[in-house]
Amino acid sequence: MATMRAVDIKGGKGGIDALFINDQTPRPNIDHAKALVKIKAFGLNRMDLLQREGKYPVPPQAPATLGVEFSGTIEELASESESGFKKGDAVFGLAYGGAYAEYIAVSTHMLVHKPDELSWEEAAGIPETWITALQAMYMIGEFSQGKTILWHAGASGVSIAGQQLSVGNGAAAVFATTRSDEKCDFCVKQLGATAAYNTTTTDWAAEVLKATDGKGVDIIVDYIGPETFAADLRAAAKDARIVNLAALSGPKLKESSEAPDFSAFVRKRLRYEGSSLRSRDEDYQGRLRNHLVDHALEKFKKGEFKVHIEKVFPWTEIQDAQRLMESNQTKGKIICTI
Known part of the structure; x- marks a missing residue:
């Protein structure tokens, strides 16, 4: 079985000190309309803190690994994937979970082509x-x-x-x-x-x-x-x-x-x-992806919309990244790079 590195939680749930990089995490498989994306960067969200503590209702289709937004490149595509994507494409997107990792399996209905004008860090801070x-x-x-x-x-x-x-x-x-x-x-x-x-x-x-x-x-x-x-x-x-x-x-x-x-x-x-977002089905989330493309993507390209990033951490410092989020002192996204 192929493995990868991913952020894991000692004992399945706990405090920030329980977070660690597990280099024996099973690498996800793809089917239907999914793509396997090699992650460049991922964004932190408040739900991650609750999920780490076992206090967030995780959707049944979500992997145990934290994280719902990311940027990266497509490594593989399943047979029912959207026709607009190909291997090697730079993308960003929203997932039910699994973004704190080297690879993620995600529906192509929730992927967006990354504009050249956006960095990997900026793109990872958009989806959620x-x-x-x-x-x-x-x-x-x-x-x-x-x-x-x-x-x-x-x-x-x-x-x-x-x-x-x-x-x-x-x-x-x-x-x-x-x-x-x-x-x-x-x-x-x-x-x-x-x-x-x-x-x-x-x-x-x-x-x-x-x-x-x-x-x-x-x-x-x-x-x-x-x-x-x-x-x-x-x-x-x-x-x-x-x-x-x-x-x-x-x-x-x-x-x-x-x-x-x-x-x-x-x-x-x-x-x-x-309302909530993470518990919504793939069709609903796909329609929201289209709203993002229709109402925001061109403005990102032109610089009219900006991803405000508070701080970027290497993902090996995930504990420090979550501590900063927990402090409630930020005015923007916290991003980790792999």
């Missing part, structure tokens, strides 16, 4: 965050040119992508929230947000209403959950879509939090919808 942002904007939030949108956790990977997508695709106004003035400045000056609000010092919902002449915003993308729920209802416009992607403030409403006004659902005809 940019596709998640596109899903929240278009497939859930029903974004169209001229709408207003707000991105919570404005310096997170998904919101960095989302603000650029919103500006680049014709939003009337783009707002963001963060927990520091420095990150607010980053959203406005580097990403093009109309305004950004520090949630620790500002009633951001009141500021959004003031900035929109009392109308509120058409789309809110929320990862915080209970802590922002009531303010989301205040800041939302009529017929708004609130897209919830995580609950970083915990799974339950707290007594100390602002009490939500549930009449807003009826008065404003609101839709509050939760």
Whole structure:
């Protein structure tokens, strides 16, 4: 059996110190529409930390190895692969898992040809965050040119992508929230947000209403959950879509939090919808891949969209890379190179 090197976890789950490079990991086989890709770089995501600890619901088709986004070159193609790909192509893509490794087996429906204008590191930082942002904007939030949108956790990977997508695709106004003035400045000056609000010092919902002449915003993308729920209802416009992607403030409403006004659902005809990406089937993820190509790829080539990278590590320093992610001090992607 062919083997490869891959990041593994001693005991199957544990702390950062449990991560190590296992040089006896079975190399994946391909079938149907899959390609075998030799990985050049991979991106870190917060789900990786949860999966390492055994706290993330991993899809049944995912390998045990961490990682969902990568860049590299095609080594082999199965018989049902998309016709646009060939051996040797430089690609980047999204997978159900397995990216912290030398090789990955992935559906060609989730691969994109890497433009020459992008480095391997930049390409590896695109798939998870940019596709998640596109899903929240278009497939859930029903974004169209001229709408207003707000991105919570404005310096997170998904919101960095989302603000650029919103500006680049014709939003009337783009707002963001963060927990520091420095990150607010980053959203406005580097990403093009109309305004950004520090949630620790500002009633951001009141500021959004003031900035929109009392109308509120058409789309809110929320990862915080209970802590922002009531303010989301205040800041939302009529017929708004609130897209919830995580609950970083915990799974339950707290007594100390602002009490939500549930009449807003009826008065404003609101839709509050939760969503995920990794659990979606291949067809759904393939449609999102097409959104990425349609709405972002040319702008990456022209330099209008930028992959903001916080730091690049050699993959042998995966423990340090995950420690940096766990610190919550970043304003961009953490990338590992092989």
